[in-house]
Amino acid sequence: MDALVVGIDVSKAQLDVHVRPSGETFVVARNGAGLDELVARLKAIAPAVIAVEATGGFECVVTAALAGAGLPVVVVNPAQVRAFANALGKRAKTDPIDAAVIAHFVEATKPEVRALPDEATQLLADLVARRRQIVEMMSAEGQRERRAVHKRLKKSIARLRKALEKELADIDGEIDETVRGSPAWREKEDLLVSVPGIGPTIARTLIAELPELGSLDRRAIAALAGLAPWTRQSGQWKGRSLIGGGRSSVRTVLFVGAMVAARFNPTLKACRDRLVARGKPKKVALIAIARKLLTILNAIVRDKRPWQQQTA
Numbered sequence: 001m002d003a004l005v006v007g008i009d010v011s012k013a014q015l016d017v018h019v020r021p022s023g024e025t026f027v028v029a030r031n032g033a034g035l036d037e038l039v040a041r042l043k044a045i046a047p048a049v050i051a052v053e054a055t056g057g058f059e060c061v062v063t064a065a066l067a068g069a070g071l072p073v074v075v076v077n078p079a080q081v082r083a084f085a086n087a088l089g090k091r092a093k094t095d096p097i098d099a100a101v102i103a104h105f106v107e108a109t110k111p112e113v114r115a116l117p118d119e120a121t122q123l124l125a126d127l128v129a130r131r132r133q134i135v136e137m138m139s140a141e142g143q144r145e146r147r148a149v150h151k152r153l154k155k156s157i158a159r160l161r162k163a164l165e166k167e168l169a170d171i172d173g174e175i176d177e178t179v180r181g182s183p184a185w186r187e188k189e190d191l192l193v194s195v196p197g198i199g200p201t202i203a204r205t206l207i208a209e210l211p212e213l214g215s216l217d218r219r220a221i222a223a224l225a226g227l228a229p230w231t232r233q234s235g236q237w238k239g240r241s242l243i244g245g246g247r248s249s250v251r252t253v254l255f256v257g258a259m260v261a262a263r264f265n266p267t268l269k270a271c272r273d274r275l276v277a278r279g280k281p282k283k284v285a286l287i288a289i290a291r292k293l294l295t296i297l298n299a300i301v302r303d304k305r306p307w308q309q310q311t312a
Contacts, residue, residue, distance in 0.1 A: 003048035007103025008038075009095045010052060010059045018099035019045065020107050025096060030058070035065040042071055049113055051106040053078050053098070063116060072113045074106070081105050117211060124178050124185075125208040131171045132249065138164045179204055187304075188214075192297055194306035197261025197268065202253045206297065210250050214301030221298045225250045227291045251290070258290035268293060 002021050009016040015028050015038060026041070028034035042050060050066055050073045052059045059075060066073040081098075084105045090097065117125065138161060145157045179185045185207055192203035206213055212224060222228040226246020232238075261268040268289050275285040300307060 004045055005103050005107045006042060006047045006050040007099045007101070007106060008050065008052045008062065009099040009102060010055045010062055011095060012058060014095075015062060016095040016099040017041075018096070018103045019047070020100075020103040025099070030062070035062065038062075039065060039069045039071070042066070043069065048072065049074060049106055049111075051076050051102050051111075053081055053102055067116045073116070074111050074113055076102060076106065076111065084108070114212075120178070120182070121208065121211055124175070124204070127171060127175050127178065128205050128208040129249070131168065131175065134164055134168045134171060138168070175204055176200075179207065188301060191300050191304065191306055195261075195293070195296060195300065196265035196307070197257045197293065198297070199257075199260075202257045205253045206250065209247055213298055216298070218295045218298060222291055222294060225254060225294055227251060227254065227287065227294060229287075254290045254294055255286065258286050258293050261293055262286065262289050 004022065005020045007018045007020070009018075010030065013030055015030050015034065016025070017027065017038070018025050028038045050071055052063055052066075052073060052075055054075050054077065063073050063075055081102055085091075085093075085098075085101045088101070088104070090101060141157050141161050141164070145154060145161075148154050148157060179189055188207055189200065189203045192198050192206060193200060210221075210224065213221065216224070219228060224246055226244055226248065228246075230242060230244075232240065232242065258268070262272040262285075263269060271292060272285050272289050275288055276282060280288075296307075
């Protein structure tokens with residue numbers, strides 16, 4: 001008998017469910033009673049995997065309910081699901097169709113079921129994300145201040161920036177308290193910041209948004225961060241290798257770390273200089289340094305050994 005695969009399309013009010021290969025479909029409300037019904041019905045059929053499409057936060061309560069009930073749930077990338085639908089020639093888009101496509105996508109690609117973040121990890125990730133939002137708002141206000149002419153506008157911008165700076169300090173305090181209050185996270189942060197180029201902000205972003213660090217091989221961890229290059233070539237034509245996808249917030253902080261490491265980390269500075277001397281563009285060299293930095297961090301967390309210059 002074929003293993004059952006479930007696809008769930010999440011909307012604000014309801015959940016559309018499709019089971020493959022039986023073709024069974026049903027709809028439940030996205031509330032407490034609906035989630036209880038969903039868990040009961042899925043437990044009765046014991047699916048091999050349940051897939052939920054990421055929908056900007058609406059899926060969180062669904063995945064939490066399913067994972068809490070011990071059901072195998074994965075969150076899938078909506079861009080990949082839409083590309084899969086296009087490949088199948090399914091141009092129509094409704095909630096029941098989307099649920100069926102999600103189930104078909106998971107049946108075909110067989111994604112690995114991983115443990116979802118616990119409550120503490122999710123809180124840390126939310127705090128780090130909120131910090132990033134505040135920094136972006138401060139940057140936007142700084143740009144507006146440079147363009148502002150009237151004193152009234154400049155005063156308004158200054159007041160808002162002062163409020164944002166206070167909020168940023170409060171968020172930083174909460175993040176520090178959360179990380180330093182956990183022995184495991186405190187140990188991981190100390191290991192990460194031992195690498196020249198990695199500061200507390202980068203380390204805490206990696207702890208919160210790349211919890212797989214140290215548990216995967218270098219290729220898999222690079223792919224998660226969107227730093228694994230993919231080749232473009234056909235026949236005798238060879239295009240440039242590109243990077244993309246993955247977790248953009250992690251990739252961004254790694255680029256910052258790579259820029260610092262390329263100046264102050266002797267090992268990575270020498271690596272960058274060799275690449276540039278061989279004619280590599282500076283941006284390509286920086287991407288390579290970011291990927292090498294991630295590989296080093298992955299090994300350090302895996303082996304629980306701080307940075308050592310002579311063995312790097």
